[in-house]
Amino acid sequence: MDWSAIFLTVRLALLVCAILLVVGVPIAWWLSFTRWRWKFLVESIVALPLVLPPTVLGFYVLVAMGSNSPVGRWYQSLTGHGLPFTFEGLAIASVIYSLPFAVQPMAAGFSQVDRDLINASSILGASRIRTFIRIVLPLSIGGVVTGLVLSFAHTLGEFGVVLMVGGNIPGVTRTVSIAIYDQAQALDYAGANRMALLLMAFSFVTLSITYALNRRIWAVWPMHR
Amino acid sequence: MADRKKRARIVLRALFALATFLYLWLPAAAGAAEIKVAAAADLTFAFKDVAARFQKETGNNVKLTYGSSGNFFAQIQNGAPFDLFFSADVGYAEKLAAAGLAEPGSMYEYASGKIVIWAPTASKLDLSRGLATLLDPGIRKIAIANPQHAPYGTAAVAAMRHAAAYDKIKSKLVLGENISQTAQFVQSGNADVGIIALSLALAPAMKNNGRYVEIPAADYPPLVQAGVVLKSSRNKGLARQFLKFLKEPGTVALMERYGFSIPQDAAGHNESNVSAPR
Amino acid sequence: MRDGRLSVHIAYRLSNSFTLEAQFEAPAGFTMILGPSGAGKTTILNCIAGLARPDAGRISLGARVLFDSDERIDMPVAERRLGYVSQNLALFPHLTIAQNVQYGIARMPADERRARMMTMLESFRIAHLIARKPGQISGGER
Numbered sequence: 001m002d003w004s005a006i007f008l009t010v011r012l013a014l015l016v017c018a019i020l021l022v023v024g025v026p027i028a029w030w031l032s033f034t035r036w037r038w039k040f041l042v043e044s045i046v047a048l049p050l051v052l053p054p055t056v057l058g059f060y061v062l063v064a065m066g067s068n069s070p071v072g073r074w075y076q077s078l079t080g081h082g083l084p085f086t087f088e089g090l091a092i093a094s095v096i097y098s099l100p101f102a103v104q105p106m107a108a109g110f111s112q113v114d115r116d117l118i119n120a121s122s123i124l125g126a127s128r129i130r131t132f133i134r135i136v137l138p139l140s141i142g143g144v145v146t147g148l149v150l151s152f153a154h155t156l157g158e159f160g161v162v163l164m165v166g167g168n169i170p171g172v173t174r175t176v177s178i179a180i181y182d183q184a185q186a187l188d189y190a191g192a193n194r195m196a197l198l199l200m201a202f203s204f205v206t207l208s209i210t211y212a213l214n215r216r217i218w219a220v221w222p223m224h225r
Numbered sequence: 226m227a228d229r230k231k232r233a234r235i236v237l238r239a240l241f242a243l244a245t246f247l248y249l250w251l252p253a254a255a256g257a258a259e260i261k262v263a264a265a266a267d268l269t270f271a272f273k274d275v276a277a278r279f280q281k282e283t284g285n286n287v288k289l290t291y292g293s294s295g296n297f298f299a300q301i302q303n304g305a306p307f308d309l310f311f312s313a314d315v316g317y318a319e320k321l322a323a324a325g326l327a328e329p330g331s332m333y334e335y336a337s338g339k340i341v342i343w344a345p346t347a348s349k350l351d352l353s354r355g356l357a358t359l360l361d362p363g364i365r366k367i368a369i370a371n372p373q374h375a376p377y378g379t380a381a382v383a384a385m386r387h388a389a390a391y392d393k394i395k396s397k398l399v400l401g402e403n404i405s406q407t408a409q410f411v412q413s414g415n416a417d418v419g420i421i422a423l424s425l426a427l428a429p430a431m432k433n434n435g436r437y438v439e440i441p442a443a444d445y446p447p448l449v450q451a452g453v454v455l456k457s458s459r460n461k462g463l464a465r466q467f468l469k470f471l472k473e474p475g476t477v478a479l480m481e482r483y484g485f486s487i488p489q490d491a492a493g494h495n496e497s498n499v500s501a502p503r
Numbered sequence: 504m505r506d507g508r509l510s511v512h513i514a515y516r517l518s519n520s521f522t523l524e525a526q527f528e529a530p531a532g533f534t535m536i537l538g539p540s541g542a543g544k545t546t547i548l549n550c551i552a553g554l555a556r557p558d559a560g561r562i563s564l565g566a567r568v569l570f571d572s573d574e575r576i577d578m579p580v581a582e583r584r585l586g587y588v589s590q591n592l593a594l595f596p597h598l599t600i601a602q603n604v605q606y607g608i609a610r611m612p613a614d615e616r617r618a619r620m621m622t623m624l625e626s627f628r629i630a631h632l633i634a635r636k637p638g639q640i641s642g643g644e645r
Contacts, residue, residue, distance in 0.1 A: 014244050
């Protein structure tokens with residue numbers, strides 16, 4: 001059981017979740033409230049990681065952050081080493097491929113909030129931000145939670161992009177999915193099976209909790225009237 | 226009422242605290258006294274042993290990553306943070322040296338590799354016929370490593386061409402990402418037969434599950450395997466120490482047990498001067 | 504009500520076959536707009552509130568110009584300082600009655616805010632409901 005891979009993967013997923021909360025909510029908000037006629041272009045860009053093969057995504061991310069790119073060179077001047085094959089580079093790549101998993105449920109949640117309530121809030125003098133924080137967000141928290149949990153679970157399991165951008169460095173970018181692949185290649189099927197089961201169980205539990213909680217926000221305690 | 230909201234807020238805060246705690250406490254990247262080795266996949270079992278002995282003798286950690294030599298070459302060119310690179314083909318090592326990415330004077334031809342034809346125990350193929358066996362019409366899939374970036378794959382194709390068999394069976398080929406995955410294809414039965422590294426055929430996981438026959442060395446260009454210390458390494462001292470360890474008689478014997486031919490002058494006559502690129 | 508007359512003159516193309524045109528002046532006090540379904544009554548209200556934007560025209564309340572297509576004035580909803588009761592009441596379901604009532608005056612100092620709220624609730628005799636949520640009171644109370 002490769003514990004360093006497990007810890008590494010959990011850390012990566014938590015970090016990616018935190019970043020997606022900050023980055024995803026504004027994007028989802030904009031998508032659900034804008035009436036710009038070219039909005040569908042942004043929706044398509046956000047959804048791209050869902051349909052692109054991981055190798056295509058991984059390739060472009062590698063090119064975009066490699067030592068020949070402006071991003072890569074800036075990072076190099078800042079820290080003295082490149083972005084690919086580092087935990088940070090992996091985190092950035094993970095944010096990109098998990099973006100639709102966060103944004104889509106959030107945007108769907110925001111869109112379902114009764115327009116009349118939003119209008120009422122505006123008429124009563126609330127700014128757009130205040131309306132969002134006090135009215136929209138509380139009424140769509142299920143969508144936000146779903147988005148975060150889905151991106152967490154998805155980051156846990158990603159393989160192709162991680163392999164291309166991460167380089168399978170033990171303790172740095174060797175995630176659980178890569179470790180399983182390694183063990184299978186080294187013909188250690190028992191080891192691969194153990195880790196695969198663990199990953200599957202963890203993902204299943206995570207998803208179950210999300211779907212259960214989404215029936216009523218705090219289903220753990222009974223609602224009193 | 227306010228009670229429920231208070232409970233909700235407590236749960237949220239607890240979850241957040243747990244997440245932060247997990248994030249900070251879970252071990253981050255490993256410490257400093259270790260080397261990261263990029264090793265060609267044919268070294269999968271041999272180097273596990275070598276590294277274990279090195280760790281026992283010196284107390285220093287060796288982190289091994291296996292893959293195809295071509296893949297590593299590309300990654301190292303893009304800044305992959307390895308300390309040592311053991312290629313299955315001296316060509317990749319030389320190209321790195323020519324590009325100024327290798328530590329001068331560190332190139333070491335550590336072994337010579339061999340390819341074999343391997344089939345699972347249950348197979349009815351008669352391997353004694355050598356490469357002609359591959360022409361058997363009953364075979365559906367033949368596994369080799371991807372010749373584009375795996376030296377063992379290139380050697381396999383060369384041997385097949387030498388036997389004038391390549392064009393006839395090329396449609397049945399299944400390409401492994403590296404020689405290790407190739408072995409896994411055959412061992413699992415997903416391919417009927419394969420051309421793999423001798424070092425993998427001798428590994429316990431393979432030895433007990435099938436049989437093999439060596440392909441005559443004259444049939445393919447020699448697999449001269451060379452390793453280098455990388456210029457970007459932050460642990461050059463330890464890396465060189467590992468190279469020296471490879472040359473010790475005990476380690477040489479271990480590698481030979483895995484089917485590698487070790488160049489005779491293990492005492493150091495193999496270090497070629499890398500200043501003049503070939 | 505201190506603002507004076509409401510003046511509305513708008514044109515709004517709602518579909519290929521229907522363009523709403525409305526022009527009227529309403530003095531302080533109650534004004535009723537009557538018409539068959541689909542005539543555009545709610546649309547007029549929405550234009551006044553700022554929830555909809557007519558294609559052309561001018562809406563002013565006393566000295567304040569809320570909308571003027573020639574001068575390119577379109578005051579944002581939140582600044583128009585109007586009260587609007589929608590057909591389905593639009594009470595915030597996740598806030599208590601107290602919070603609902605105080606929503607529009609949040610920027611007032613806390614005690615003044617509470618005092619105003621209590622006055623309003625008492626005048627409708629629902630002051631005892633302040634800690635409940637809209638889901639927990641009757642339709643009439645809402």
